[in-house]
Amino acid sequence: MTTPTRADAEALDRDDQLSHVRHAFDLPEGIIYLDGNSLGPPPKTALARIANVANQEWRNGLIKSWNDAGWIDLAKKCGGKIAPLIGVDPDEVIIADSVSVNIFKLAAALSQRHDAAIAYERGEFPTDGYILQGLSALTGVDLIEVTPDDDIFPQKKTVLIKSAVHYKTAEIANIAELETEAKEHGSSIIWDLSHATGVIDLALKKNGASYAVGCGYKFLNGGPGAPAFIYAAKDKASTLHQPLCGWMGHAAPFDFAGDYKPASGVERFACGTPPILSLSALDAALDLFTDLEMQAVHAKAMALGDFFLRCTEDFGLPTVSPGIGSVRGGHVCLSHDNGYAIMQALIARNIIGDFRAPDLMRFGFAPLYLRFTDIWGGANQLKDILRTEEWKRPEFSVRGAVT
Numbered sequence: 001m002t003t004p005t006r007a008d009a010e011a012l013d014r015d016d017q018l019s020h021v022r023h024a025f026d027l028p029e030g031i032i033y034l035d036g037n038s039l040g041p042p043p044k045t046a047l048a049r050i051a052n053v054a055n056q057e058w059r060n061g062l063i064k065s066w067n068d069a070g071w072i073d074l075a076k077k078c079g080g081k082i083a084p085l086i087g088v089d090p091d092e093v094i095i096a097d098s099v100s101v102n103i104f105k106l107a108a109a110l111s112q113r114h115d116a117a118i119a120y121e122r123g124e125f126p127t128d129g130y131i132l133q134g135l136s137a138l139t140g141v142d143l144i145e146v147t148p149d150d151d152i153f154p155q156k157k158t159v160l161i162k163s164a165v166h167y168k169t170a171e172i173a174n175i176a177e178l179e180t181e182a183k184e185h186g187s188s189i190i191w192d193l194s195h196a197t198g199v200i201d202l203a204l205k206k207n208g209a210s211y212a213v214g215c216g217y218k219f220l221n222g223g224p225g226a227p228a229f230i231y232a233a234k235d236k237a238s239t240l241h242q243p244l245c246g247w248m249g250h251a252a253p254f255d256f257a258g259d260y261k262p263a264s265g266v267e268r269f270a271c272g273t274p275p276i277l278s279l280s281a282l283d284a285a286l287d288l289f290t291d292l293e294m295q296a297v298h299a300k301a302m303a304l305g306d307f308f309l310r311c312t313e314d315f316g317l318p319t320v321s322p323g324i325g326s327v328r329g330g331h332v333c334l335s336h337d338n339g340y341a342i343m344q345a346l347i348a349r350n351i352i353g354d355f356r357a358p359d360l361m362r363f364g365f366a367p368l369y370l371r372f373t374d375i376w377g378g379a380n381q382l383k384d385i386l387r388t389e390e391w392k393r394p395e396f397s398v399r400g401a402v403t
């Protein structure tokens, strides 16, 4: 296959059915942002909403805004907007806490309810394993680390935490197949949708999935540290007792009763007071998805990834992601021993991706605002950095706390 030209990229941009969505974002001039899988850029409506919540609802409305501005129902309402993106009912999702905390709550509730071990896959996003290690140390529940080649449901009943899209490879898990297998073993799966929500077409209910957690600040563009979400199927949620049973998950928080009585359904997974400023930004950001067809969103993410792989095919950088024409999520990882320095050199040229140790350069292809010409431009800068060995400059080896 011949290397694509700028004209090829321009032609693809002309055919792009999602090109109009880019205008909804406030993107800085001159930047090619290939890191929306780590932190989405701000939708203009989200910025306006934060200003309004701060200056009107908080400043003028004060505590009255819990009722008057609907703050008290926002976590539920916002969860309802995520539901169609993951293929479940609106009353089965609530916004709460972080992904890490939500994994703790769900894994604790499920392992206790089913007297099951807890398990995660080696190479999974670290927080998933850390949280299960902490849970096991606290409660004594059996903890199993499975390798992807193992029988994933090794023994007795297990609660497995599993990413729908892997944060490094971008491989997509076969949800339906794994759910069937889990049920045969009396096991359950908590799906970590952090790299999947807002970029792939998730049909959780149709595929038999009952539990999931996911991130608000990646492809959903909710802002740095945006709260996460949690899904528990209606028929299961009310049988679960989560240990972080704070007052916001109580059936009637403002009764100030002495004893805890869980709210019905997924609402019992709320713990404390939600961060209204962040939650409002996420709520506004989610409206961008209202009229979008998730199949088209995923198709464009893959097309951008394919185009990037075609542009970089002869750079001598192996990919750990599914290759050209394969099904994958919204990012691609290329490996190089000096990947960190190369990524820093790219960032210095305003091409922003990220680095995942030990050797992966990760490029995210958020379909709502990226153009094929952006991908072409980014790939050509990468080529130039490799050719000139600009990455060898000492400043590009200085590590920041966040990579």
Ligand SMILES: *Cc1c(COP(=O)(O)O)cnc(C)c1O
Binding pocket: 098, 099, 100, 101, 125, 127, 128, 163, 167, 192, 194, 195, 215, 228
């Ligand atoms: C980003 C990400 C998280 C984030 O967890 P937080 O607790 O919300 O910071 C968790 N899991 C995966 C797979 C992720 O990609």
